[in-house]
Amino acid sequence: MILRQVSVFYRFLFLVMLSLGLMIVDHRSDLLRPIRSVASVVTLPFHSLNQLPGKIATAIRSYYPDDSLFRELEDLRAKQLKLESHLQRYDALVAENSRLSKLLSAARRSDDQVILANIVNAGLDPFSHRIIINRGAEAGVFVGQPVIAPNGVLGQVSEVNLRQSIVTLVTDRSHGIPVQVQRNGLRTIVQGTGHSDRVGVPYLPRLADIRKGDVLVSSGMGGRFPAGYKVAEVDEIITDANEAFLSINATTTARIDFVKQVLLVWDSERLAVE
Amino acid sequence: MSRRHNQQRRTWVIPASIAIAMLLSVVSYPDWMRYAVPHWVSLVIFYWCIAAPDRMNVGSAWIAGLILDLLLHTLFGVHAITAALVAIAAVTSHQRLRMYHIWQQCLVVFVIACIEVTFVGWIFYLTNDAALRLVYWQAALTTALLWPVVYTTLRIVRQRSGISRIR
Numbered sequence: 375m376i377l378r379q380v381s382v383f384y385r386f387l388f389l390v391m392l393s394l395g396l397m398i399v400d401h402r403s404d405l406l407r408p409i410r411s412v413a414s415v416v417t418l419p420f421h422s423l424n425q426l427p428g429k430i431a432t433a434i435r436s437y438y439p440d441d442s443l444f445r446e447l448e449d450l451r452a453k454q455l456k457l458e459s460h461l462q463r464y465d466a467l468v469a470e471n472s473r474l475s476k477l478l479s480a481a482r483r484s485d486d487q488v489i490l491a492n493i494v495n496a497g498l499d500p501f502s503h504r505i506i507i508n509r510g511a512e513a514g515v516f517v518g519q520p521v522i523a524p525n526g527v528l529g530q531v532s533e534v535n536l537r538q539s540i541v542t543l544v545t546d547r548s549h550g551i552p553v554q555v556q557r558n559g560l561r562t563i564v565q566g567t568g569h570s571d572r573v574g575v576p577y578l579p580r581l582a583d584i585r586k587g588d589v590l591v592s593s594g595m596g597g598r599f600p601a602g603y604k605v606a607e608v609d610e611i612i613t614d615a616n617e618a619f620l621s622i623n624a625t626t627t628a629r630i631d632f633v634k635q636v637l638l639v640w641d642s643e644r645l646a647v648e
Numbered sequence: 649m650s651r652r653h654n655q656q657r658r659t660w661v662i663p664a665s666i667a668i669a670m671l672l673s674v675v676s677y678p679d680w681m682r683y684a685v686p687h688w689v690s691l692v693i694f695y696w697c698i699a700a701p702d703r704m705n706v707g708s709a710w711i712a713g714l715i716l717d718l719l720l721h722t723l724f725g726v727h728a729i730t731a732a733l734v735a736i737a738a739v740t741s742h743q744r745l746r747m748y749h750i751w752q753q754c755l756v757v758f759v760i761a762c763i764e765v766t767f768v769g770w771i772f773y774l775t776n777d778a779a780l781r782l783v784y785w786q787a788a789l790t791t792a793l794l795w796p797v798v799y800t801t802l803r804i805v806r807q808r809s810g811i812s813r814i815r
Binding site: 498 | 670671674675676677678679682683685705706707710718719720721722723724725726728729732733735736739740768769771772773775776777778779781783784787
């Protein structure tokens with residue numbers, strides 16, 4: 375009995391070592407990426423079962439003799455989603471125009487290309503803010519691609535598999551996005567806090583011109599997110615005379631709880647450059 | 649459940665129950681349950697390691713954990729280590745654990761789940777800059793509270809499928 379327990383313990387020790395090795399390899403290199411990508415074909419059905427209740431509801435509805443209305447509704451919903459996402463930018467454009475109307479004589483950019491994706495899983499683990507969407511390398515998704523919801527930036531693609539991708543949300547602690555205050559164009563960075571719907575603005579000096587209720591839109595700096603999409607709204611500004619920077623709390627405009635479909639964006643400016 | 653029923657043993661229920669546990673851990677939970685999602689896979693591994701340590705051991709638990717890593721898109725090996733930990737805790741003292749009252753077992757599950765949360769959280773803290781907050785340990789509490797449910801369900805499953813308890 376004791377001998378058996380000892381051997382179990384050694385086996386455990388060996389597996390722990392193996393796991394630690396795997397974790398280091400997985401974290402430091404891309405060697406295990408192909409395994410993940412292939413395995414996603416197997417894991418996708420697991421995640422798709424998530425959508426089963428919704429699918430059953432759709433199936434029941436389609437039993438009704440005239441389902442053209444439902445289909446029309448679906449189409450209109452998809453269309454509205456796209457239009458709303460475009461509309462977000464117009465507020466920013468109007469504000470920008472009023473500031474720089476003279477300088478903006480150059481032709482404005484055309485609209486960005488987008489595709490729709492469904493959220494397959496919205497809560498992978500409690501420690502990070504990541505979601506799975508049902509578009510992957512097959513649809514041309516790439517790592518770092520901006521993902522937006524009808525009312526604002528949701529996050530960016532952090533891992534691409536064949537038919538699904540992982541999106542890191544702006545609320546994740548490891549996520550930062552360059553923004554500017556819509557009212558006056560003040561540039562800064564919005565950082566995730568790890569709390570849902572909450573983000574922070576950590577790098578603004580005490581005398582910065584920012585107020586409660588200010589809307590922060592993506593600034594396009596860094597070239598990852600196209601400019602003009604809403605990111606967050608300032609809730610609270612705490613001034614501490616001992617601190618060099620303001621402590622600002624903001625709420626994301628895109629609320630992950632209420633989002634079912636998202637848009638993957640191809641920045642038209644970057645496409646034009648390439 | 650004696651040797652006479654050997655032919656009727658349906659051992660596939662063990663991997664099947666683990667697959668169901670995996671399904672339960674990847675379904676989307678509402679946002680208020682975000683930090684309270686129980687460790688389904690660990691509970692099922694814990695049960696089978698106590699009830700049938702000849703069928704479920706450290707190695708198979710490790711593989712189950714590795715599959716969970718794939719499903720949850722965490723680093724390879726994170727959940728594998730915790731699954732192996734659950735297995736070795738259960739296998740090495742399965743005879744003692746069987747003698748425990750169900751609430752004492754809950755306490756053991758709670759302690760193990762706490763270690764799991766701490767380890768996974770720590771790995772996320774190192775690799776993903778996650779904050780360590782007290783709410784994360786809610787999951788340990790819900791896992792412990794669900795143990796009686798999982799225990800009674802799986803006991804019925806085990807008896808129906810003719811898998812005998814091994815000394």
